[in-house]
Amino acid sequence: MSERHMKLGAFLMAGGHHIAAWRHPDAHAPAGSDIDHFIAVARIAERGKFDMIFIEDAAAIRERNPDLASQAARSTAFEPLSLLAAIAVNTSHVGLVATASTSYTEPYGLARSFAALDQLSGGRAGWNLVTSASELEAENFASSGLRPHSQRYERAEEFADAALALWDGVEDGTYFPAGGETFADHSKLHPVHWHGKHFAVDGILESQRSPQGRPIMVQAGASDVGKDLAARTADVVFAASQTKAEAQAYYADVKLRLGKYGRGQDDLKVMPGISPIVGATEEEAKAKYRALQEFIPDAVGVALLASYLSVQDLSAYPLDGPLPEMPQTNLIQSRQQLIVDLGKREGLSIRELARHFAGARGHWQVVGTPSQVADAMEERFLDGAADGFNVMAPLFPSGLEDFVTLVVPELQRRGVFRKEYEGRTLRRNLGVASPSKG
Amino acid sequence: MLLGYSLTPFGHDPDAWTKARDRRRLGFDALLDQVAAAEAAGFDFVLLADRLGVRPVDDLSSVAVPFEPTLLASALATRADRIGIVAAASTAQHEPYNLARRFASLDLVSKGRAGWLVVPDDGDAGRGNEYVDVVTALWDSFEDDAFIYDKAAGRFFDPSKMHVAHHQGAYLAVRGPLNVNRSPQGRPVLAHLLEEGDDALAARTGELLLLQADTVEGLVAIAARMIRSVEAAGRRRSDVRLVANIVPVVAESEQALGEDGRILPIAGIQMDGTPEMIADRLQELATATDLEGFTILPPSLEMGQRFLGDVVPELGRRGLIGSRRQETLRDRLGLAQPVHPAASGKEVSA
């Protein structure tokens, strides 16, 4: 079958991506710390034949001001690997992608953790490599403040290589070699002796080789160094873009970089975010969206916007006026640019921008009927803007349930999405190349 | 009597794999089968000892579980729903913020059944001390009743019940707060493994004290020393549970006794005998040494099954094993829920 199929990720988040989701009358407010909720949601994604579920991460509370933090469900969450290990043994096909930082962990511990997730899931693990751009995280790790962007990526480059070497340290069939008298075949072990600028690692992982060769590597870099790291090491990239033109530009840019590293165009899947709000009719979808928007306190919405603009505070500016000029940032430049562009393009005030942003943090929002949502996705998929999408339901479980029962069959009818899983590993379902056997 | 089960793929005997040459034993399902059997037999906790933090350099061990233990614990917790799960993690191998999150998350996944076996730094006792205090302070980031989920008022938690550690010590600097909800059992249970040597950290912070000695005399000495140290640290005997490592070699019958007769290279007190004899010895040892229970290190899976199938029912007949309905590990161990420092008027800091 030569049909090209889109890849789908379900970006999970407690009660929903919408900042006020937990206040919705249907919402299970403690969802974020309820493992049964997450297992149920993961199974919905699996029923919808999603390639993967995805869990974001920050190793800190996201808001410094306790009064604002106390109004956001995002202030607390499961640690992603613990969460996915639990989900792994309660699902069978869906991929499991956890975010983990190269700035606040070490290669051995991280590689070992993902190897464990990969074994627990039978080859469905993925690592979203992030370099962590927040001051609040840096303050939890004794480091002398947040490292500059370039240093974060220098460390990330070395980190990724050390982790890959560790995963390749054990070949298939190392344990109980055929006909052997030994527990492990030493000729199949390749101890790592890494002595780099940032890390020293001597040893092997106590694990079997991954059923998918290695865990899947995911990235969401938007800067030049970020996109280069992705082009060199990642199997999947996530992105945030509003317009089709932005998405196409990002797509072309990342794909162009693959050649530099001797990789083919299909070796890296570009999966921008989409926040779908689906209703049987357009009016119903819009009503669902309005029902969520009602619950956003202005202060919470503006604080979220400020955090993505990488500014301390916007409260000095009139809420109904435009965004002020923004200083250059060491943090997340790309999202800042996206917000500034959106404000200018649509002539939005700070309040309007904040309310818009609160739905999906700058990701593309589509409000409509199943066929309108499918049209929008299909268009970007066919026009060189995406290989698939990271689906960010505003509300869980109902938003994902809507997508799976209404939009997925529509995509399947159009022949742009799988009807059955191709295999049991994430690598197989994504259709990305296997690493050599180590 | 408290009972723990130390998990390995084939048994603690380094030769055990030769009698069970099956790669499936390394997998999750086989490990879960062992844990489920221990749970059904009424065990209070499973121990994931993780070579006590020693990382393999160029060899694989048949007595090590080939999964990172905190993640294995999380997976097990969703499939075995009563037994406590104590996982080892080294203070040298994790940043305290990351470790505090792992165990806080594990406690949510397991609904209050998690314990941390503290494996402190070899070198520096000062860092280990500070580290455990930081982790405890992070677990105290929220009070028991902080999460109010008030939809109408838009309050997810009560901000006056959040505490930021702002820790600045000789070794560590950690701001806080932890970004995980308060643990269902207040805090995960703190376990320590004790042989010889420095026990100050365990005496000050430990709740489940796992005692390891090869002889009864050695065990008596460690237990007495620990009780003194705990009291010297200003705590009560009832604040800790003493549990000794036991290696059971269960004979099928009196005739079969001593058939093997090997001294196994496993750290713990080896007990050879029929189920009745082993039950006698456990009972005697608990009384003589003032122990609350035992961690079983089965030398092979078969011995593990015999212990569960023959010794545990014998202990039950003697009324030594209650039918425990408690939900959290802390409750099973009979340990008090920690009082949040804010509730006793103290500042939360480490």
Ligand SMILES: Cc1cc2nc3c(=O)[nH]c(=O)nc-3n(C[C@H](O)[C@H](O)[C@H](O)COP(=O)(O)O)c2cc1C
């Ligand atoms: C869908 C998506 C998810 C992301 N998830 C995280 C996350 O969980 N944690 C994090 O620190 N950064 C996250 N990021 C930020 C990216 O890793 C990256 O740092 C950011 O896009 C800026 O790119 P740059 O690092 O190349 O400057 C995410 C970005 C996107 C688009």
